[in-house]
Amino acid sequence: MVQDILEAIMAAEGSEQPGRELAGLAGLPVPESYRGVVVRAEETRMFEGLAARDKDPRTSLHVQEVPTPELGPGEALIAVMASAINYNTVWTSIFEPVSTFRFLRRYGRLSALTARHDLPYHVVGSDAAGVVLRTGPGVTKWSPGDEVVAHCLSVELEDAPGHDDTMLDPQQRIWGFETNFGGLAELAVVKANQLMPKPRHLSWEEAASPGLVNSTAYRQLVSHHGANMKQGDVVLIWGASGGLGGYATQMALNGGAIPVCVVSSPDKAELCRRMGAELVIDRAAEGFRFWSDEHTQDPDEWRRFGERIRELTGGEDPDIVFEHPGRETFGASVYVAKRGGTIVTCASTSGFQHQYDNRYLWMHLKRIVGSHFANYHEAWQANRLVALGQIHPTVSRTYPLEQTGQAAYEVHRNLHQGKVGVRCLAPTDGLGVRDAELRSRHEDAINRFRGR
Numbered sequence: 001m002v003q004d005i006l007e008a009i010m011a012a013e014g015s016e017q018p019g020r021e022l023a024g025l026a027g028l029p030v031p032e033s034y035r036g037v038v039v040r041a042e043e044t045r046m047f048e049g050l051a052a053r054d055k056d057p058r059t060s061l062h063v064q065e066v067p068t069p070e071l072g073p074g075e076a077l078i079a080v081m082a083s084a085i086n087y088n089t090v091w092t093s094i095f096e097p098v099s100t101f102r103f104l105r106r107y108g109r110l111s112a113l114t115a116r117h118d119l120p121y122h123v124v125g126s127d128a129a130g131v132v133l134r135t136g137p138g139v140t141k142w143s144p145g146d147e148v149v150a151h152c153l154s155v156e157l158e159d160a161p162g163h164d165d166t167m168l169d170p171q172q173r174i175w176g177f178e179t180n181f182g183g184l185a186e187l188a189v190v191k192a193n194q195l196m197p198k199p200r201h202l203s204w205e206e207a208a209s210p211g212l213v214n215s216t217a218y219r220q221l222v223s224h225h226g227a228n229m230k231q232g233d234v235v236l237i238w239g240a241s242g243g244l245g246g247y248a249t250q251m252a253l254n255g256g257a258i259p260v261c262v263v264s265s266p267d268k269a270e271l272c273r274r275m276g277a278e279l280v281i282d283r284a285a286e287g288f289r290f291w292s293d294e295h296t297q298d299p300d301e302w303r304r305f306g307e308r309i310r311e312l313t314g315g316e317d318p319d320i321v322f323e324h325p326g327r328e329t330f331g332a333s334v335y336v337a338k339r340g341g342t343i344v345t346c347a348s349t350s351g352f353q354h355q356y357d358n359r360y361l362w363m364h365l366k367r368i369v370g371s372h373f374a375n376y377h378e379a380w381q382a383n384r385l386v387a388l389g390q391i392h393p394t395v396s397r398t399y400p401l402e403q404t405g406q407a408a409y410e411v412h413r414n415l416h417q418g419k420v421g422v423r424c425l426a427p428t429d430g431l432g433v434r435d436a437e438l439r440s441r442h443e444d445a446i447n448r449f450r451g452r
């Protein structure tokens with residue numbers, strides 16, 4: 001049955017009127033089950049005693065058949081052509097810092113509708129590009145056959161705070177991480193207010209890959225909720241060729257700022273240069289060690305790092321530090337930010353107990369801003385930049401759904417560049433391009449940014 005859906009979507013390929021072909025999906029029955037990438041509740045203790053680095057997503061992520069859930073009000077069922085690996089799938093797969101079954105249990109207690117999410121398996125994944133198959137009661141803006149990407153903000157909006165900024169909804173969750181029925185699957189259930197138009201010049205795997213990280217980088221760097229970047233700002237970007245960093249680098253360049261890109265290999269430095277960045281620091285080649293031992297930071301290394309930044313910028317310090325590595329780099333980030341500058345953080349990959357010298361914060365009037373994903377409007381703006389061809393996908397490699405474990409392993413071990421894509425229903429890369437003219441205008445950049 002999923003095969004019938006795929007055939008209908010493939011019929012749109014090369015058709016003069018793909019929209020008409022896809023509208024036919026409304027007439028196909030909804031499959032009773034589908035294949036999804038899951039972690040299993042009975043395996044949450046499988047890595048006990050191992051260091052985080054040694055916990056292997058290839059043994060905890062399984063592809064299995066799961067029943068298709070009933071659609072609730074305001075929801076949509078989508079056929080997922082492609083998805084991508086986000087670091088949150090790495091966290092889920094190694095059951096760190098907590099098992100995501102805790103999130104599902106808590107969500108399940110909210111209502112009869114959310115109880116559907118509390119299952120002994122968790123279908124993961126927070127990105128998707130695909131086609132709407134069905135919509136639930138009350139959905140008016142989307143219909144079967146619409147080609148879409150999904151952002152990953154799930155909100156209930158029954159409380160007042162979320163009506164100012166949906167990220168402040170007390171029931172805010174990340175779809176496919178804190179909810180079930182995520183995007184690393186043949187079908188996925190989303191709230192209709194997660195949907196956005198698929199950029200027409202991109203293939204399925206390209207369209208799926210910016211999603212979570214592009215929206216996060218947009219709020220963190222560009223939005224007034226984040227660092228509110230302006231023209232001429234010097235922006236220090238950690239992991240500048242990685243998931244978040246690849247988009248932060250593009251947004252800095254696109255917005256007239258000056259990115260200083262930090263990476264850990266010549267290949268990654270080369271990818272930043274291909275994106276147009278001129279100021280790049282290879283932290284591995286230059287041997288920065290901000291901690292002399294597990295408990296002690298080395299301020300001399302902060303100074304050496306700050307001097308290196310000034311050497312590249314002609315004497316300027318960063319107006320903004322785009323933070324996510326966390327414990328390992330945070331002391332250096334606070335130190336090198338400009339007087340009055342902003343350190344904006346959305347994560348703690350290397351450890352969430354940060355240490356920094358507060359004198360450099362208060363005496364130099366710096367501020368630390370916490371940022372998390374993006375509201376619908378920010379995600380929409382970020383997707384619009386992709387659809388306009390101002391921001392390009394950075395997908396470097398793709399895997400079929402069956403090899404999602406390998407894809408997550410590469411992200412866990414930092415063996416990747418940019419984004420790692422996953423073909424869910426799409427049998428090959430390169431399908432789904434609907435605007436060949438727009439694509440040809442951006443083809444060079446798309447290829448340049450794809451990494452290796």
Ligand SMILES: NC(=O)c1ccc[n+]([C@@H]2O[C@H](COP(=O)([O-])OP(=O)(O)OC[C@H]3O[C@@H](n4cnc5c(N)ncnc54)[C@H](OP(=O)(O)O)[C@@H]3O)[C@@H](O)[C@H]2O)c1
Nearest residue numbers: 087216239242243244263264325328346347349350372373
């Ligand atoms: N709050 C949110 O909404 C949100 C959204 C997206 C992601 N995140 C989190 O943000 C983090 C990064 O996500 P991502 O998708 O960008 O991951 P990613 O693709 O793995 O890229 C992160 C990059 O950071 C650099 N890095 C890693 N450890 C480092 C360290 N100890 N010191 C310096 N640099 C280090 C690495 O680049 P080099 O080796 O080249 O330096 C790495 O490629 C993850 O923890 C993720 O869970 C949070």
